[in-house]
Amino acid sequence: MSAIAPERQATGADALGAPAPSRPARAAGWASYAGYGVVVLVLALFAVVSPVFTDPSNLASIINQAAVTAIAGMGLAVVIIVGGDDVVEGGIDLSVGATAAVAGSVTAVLTTAGLAPVLAILAALGTTLALGAVNGAAVGLGLRPLLATLATMGIATSLDLVISQNMKIALDGQPFTWLRDAGGLGVSGAVVVLVVVAGVLIWAFHRTRLGVNAYAVGQNPTAARVAGLNPGRYRFASYLVSSGLAGVAGILLASRLSAAVPGIGTQILLDIILVAYMSTVFSRRLVITIGGTLLAALFVTALSNGMTLSGIASQWVGAVKGALILAVLTVVVLRSKAGSR
């Protein structure tokens, strides 16, 4: 499939669930909605099996839980968009999970030490941005993102241990309870953060020149350079965005759990990668999109939630997620074959 033209209007609209405007269809008509079809089907199934599933409070808690994966996933999506979506040579950030864990630990430790929560949060975000800068600099020097972020993943995991001394550190107090609990409007602070982050990123990547440029840099760096862009700068920025958002996600996660839990980074990493790559199913041109990542995060969370409510053992959730990635990828590969004919 020709992934040269950056996806612009269409994705934003697709991802938000609006009907796509009439435009020359690339993939077969039915296939481009297969992703949505699967989502609707699975959700409908859960709604039938478990009456609690569609309960407004349950739906609210799904969105609340999805915030962490969604925000970190969108950060990873930015890296993949800008770095190219080739998985071995292209953009990838394996350190997002560990970075999120570091952010949680830093926030919890500093708050416990008596620092003002705002300062603790700023320090946590500063730490994650520093990790992102290391990633960006290493990639800028020519190291493959897979390896650079593998190394920083080790570094961040160790930092998390050093900071938390491998102990659970309680995190309570005002801004964190606001992030965790539903407020007056029935939404928690985490959802507000999610909406703001998603709104800004979707606008920036699917409505602006910056977004078009970012896709161009990822899909054809040489052409982008010829056209006057500086791919190196975009790549560096993408790792900062990814780490920063991972930091935000980590703080949300620690707030939700009321504690920074050591070693949680590896647990959430796979989910984050899953939702970022899954976003391609929601895109007509089979590219990673921000809106698609948001949808995928909501779907994956709903899936775990629905399986739990239906009484399926938690051990199966991992298997289903793995099968899900495979199904998604198979669809993508089959569609891209059909599209290139």
Next chain:
Amino acid sequence: MSNSPVQAPVNPGAPAAPEPGRDRTSRRSSDGRAGVPRSGTVRSLDARQLVAPLALAAILFVFTLLSDQFLRADNLAAVLNQSALLALAAVAMTLVVRAGGIDLSLGVAIDLSALAAAALIADGYYAWVAIAAGLGFGALVGLVNALLIVGLRIPPFLATLSVWFVGTSVQQLLTGGGAPIYLSGPRVPEEFAFLGGSGLVAGIPVAIAAALAVALLGWALLEATRFGRALTAAGEQPRAAAIAGRRVPALTVSAYVTASLLAAIAGVLLAARTNGFVPASGQLYVLDAIGAVFIGATLSRIGRPSVPGTLVGVLIFALLANGMNLIGLSFFWQGLGRGVALLLILLAGVVLARDGGGPLRRLLASARR
């Protein structure tokens, strides 16, 4: 394998993003930053080829200074013994990376084979049954990978990542939610205990002997046989290899299955060594194996992973871990040490390759533009 879904070869004319598996390390410089190719002696030693040996020497030097225990024969023997399983996993990873892929599910192969072996021993089966079942489970993981990557054409990173997910889940299902299996000493057959460390082959512990044998075989296979050359070609230039009549899919399948089988050997040895099975213990080896392979790749002028290079990488990790333990560095800080070492070695390799420039590499970089 080269066809990641989003950049299928529709526009060969356009300077598309590089494919996976082509000259791995020179990608960044190849998109335009490399200078004009100089003429030079092709034989001259590339500066970056010295990075890994120098790092190894530096680690030896520093820890010899810091700890008087470090440079002693029994300590170094212990290092070798501890690094044997990582060496097996890393040689397996070398094969796969050489074939243009990557295998994140090696840990699952290690775990499943350890699980099968430990469970069967616990149930009182003969040692050979348990070992065969362990190897079989491991090979099964490789077959699944091969099916996904060659059959369904899913990019290796994502395919093996999903197998990692599924495999972890399978382990939990088989162990009733992740309960470890412990083998009580008297019930372990002698042959199995032999693998676990009591046995010596020609005066060497079994694990080291196995790692050495596998490394030698792997080295010979990759560098001295027709199969090795075909595999390398299939990894680095899949389309050219296909045009030249190589059966790229079959080669790729063989790489993944062989790799999983090697990982399974590590798994059986792990079960024998730890006298049981702890879920997800094999996954610790995956990331180190990847690191070792790519540290080893800096030993090659064109960034090609090789078995000797990988072993250098394994030694770097093993000596670093041992040294940090000896000087009493907390476990919490050790990850930081390893991560920083990995990052610095790889960065030095990349930067020296770009600036110092092996002539051959520059030639390659400019030819592709």
